[in-house]
Each structure stands twice: as structure tokens, then as C-alpha cells.
Amino acid sequence: MTHIPAVRPYHPDDLPALDDICIRTAHNGEDSRPFYTDPGVFPATFAVPYVHLEPELAFVLDNGEGEAVGYILGTADTPRFAAEFRAKWLPTVADSYPAPEGPPRTPDEEIAKLLHDPERMVLPELAAYPAHLHIDLLPEWQGKGHGRALMRTFLRALHDAGVPAVHLVMATTNTRARAFYDRMGFHEIEVPEPGAATFLGRATRNE
Helix, strand or coil, X not given: CCCCCEEEECCHHHHHHHHHHHXXXXXXXXXXXXXXXXXXXXXXXXXXXXXXXXXXXXXXXXXXXXXXXXXXXXXXXXXXXXXXXXXXXXXXXXCCCCCCXXXXXXXXXXXXXXXXXXXXXXXXXXXXXXEEEEXXXXXXXXXXXXXXXXXXXXXXXXXXXXXXXXXXXXXXCCHHHHXXXXXXXXXXXXXXXXXXXXXXXXXXXXX
16 A cells, blocks of 8 residues: 655654654754754754644645654744744743853854844744745655645745734755745845844745
8 A cells, every 4th residue: 555645734743753854954954963962952942842833824744654854834924923933932941941141152153152042032023924934854755746745834824814924034054945845935035144044934825
């Protein structure tokens, strides 16, 4: 019997796979483990809080055998999410990934600094794009149309909820990801002093 990959809603049983996917794609789309002492800081910052706070907007690519091999997740309301992140999520992980004292000195501390600063998500230039997302696929599942399927599912959910537009933040050096987002209709959003990041946005309606 052939098992056909398909996009489906996230289930709590997918959490270990979610962690693994995030860690194995967190370093500019590649495996973060060779570069970080405890790469668990990545899912604690960029994946698990979303399924904890807004699970209805989390979807996975199922390999056809019940295993998640990719995901898309996010929030419909970034300012609300940032507030809930600080109040409800950060206390559960702050001791495991403490904030650096002073400027970050290691790659792990760079990400821990982001974890402890959810207000960084709220910028006036992004007000017209209230939702935001994160999408990741294991390397062997990339380039086969699955990212497009995940993105369309997420955009449809936002559109059905009355959310007009969505944004994302990506590492400027991740040129493969940028090419995918360009194909999906995202455009660049000008943000003062973006650092090593690029901000992209688009309407949630299919264009």
C-alpha cells in the first residue's frame, strides 16, 4: 500500500518531530547541531510556543505514515502573541535558556536573547501584516511542492479567520528560502536597521 504525504493539523504527538525539524533546519536552513551547544533553544523560541499558544494555526506535512517531516505555524495577531509569549510561555523555558548578562558571547546566547525579547516581533512597519509564520521542512522533503501545500493551507486558515495579511522574518543569507517565498508571492517590507534579517509579507488571499 502506497503511503501518500499530506498536510494535516498539528497534533500534540507531533511535538518531538517538531523539535527535531526545527533543530535540523535552524542554521540558515541547515542543521544547527554542529554550531550550538544546546540547539533546543531554537524550538523553544521559534516553534513550540506557537503550538502551545495557537495550536489551531499549526499544520504539519505527514510522510504518510503518521510522522511529521515539515511544519508551518504562526499567529494571527503578532502583538497579542508577543504579550502571551512573555506572560504564558517564557516562564516555562526561561530557566532552561537564561537571558545573557550583557551582550551575547556565544551563538546560543544570541538565540536566548531573542527568546527573552518577544517584543522584538512588534514593529510599526509590520502593522498592516498582523499575522506571522514559520515554515520548515526536512531537507529530503524540500523542492517537491510540499512547502507550497503547507503555505497554501496556512494562508487559507488565516484568510478564513479574516486576517488580511501575513509577514515572516528570514535570514538574508538563506537564498534558497528567499526564492521559495518569492514564488509564493511575498514581497520585501522595508524595516529600519534589519540587521541580518529580511522581512517579507503578502496578503492572505490566494493571488
